[in-house]
Amino acid sequence: MGGPAALPRRNGELVFEAPWQGRVFGLALGVVRHLGLPWHEFQQRLIAEIGAHPDAPYYDCWLAALERLVVEHGVAAPAELAAAEGAVRRESRS
Numbered sequence: 001m002g003g004p005a006a007l008p009r010r011n012g013e014l015v016f017e018a019p020w021q022g023r024v025f026g027l028a029l030g031v032v033r034h035l036g037l038p039w040h041e042f043q044q045r046l047i048a049e050i051g052a053h054p055d056a057p058y059y060d061c062w063l064a065a066l067e068r069l070v071v072e073h074g075v076a077a078p079a080e081l082a083a084a085e086g087a088v089r090r091e092s093r094s
Contacts, residue, residue, distance in 0.1 A: 008058055021059040028066045035073055045069055 007025075008015040016022040032042050045065035053061060070076045076084075 016059075018059075021062075024059060024063050024066060028062065028069075031066065031070060031075070035075070037069075037073075042066070042069055 014022075014025070016025070028042055032039060042065060045068050046062060049056075049061040049064045049068075050058075053064075067081055071078055071081070
């Protein structure tokens with residue numbers, strides 16, 4: 001990927017500032033593969049998120065693009081994503 005959707009790299013290696021970023025990266029790859037979609041289906045959403053939120057951290061845009069993809073393809077409803085996010089946040093505080 002090039003342009004605004006290019007993955008952050010340092011010395012040719014992917015860069016993840018936090019473990020969740022690597023996980024959401026892997027989730028996106030797995031979801032796209034599981035749904036049998038071409039990669040550009042995800043990439044288009046990522047580019048749109050970056051364009052809409054140019055100051056947002058890269059992997060926040062990555063997560064938003066993944067959420068949009070799963071909602072649009074009927075994998076999860078927005079309420080399900082919100083409930084899962086709330087559960088993760090509560091769990092991380094414990």
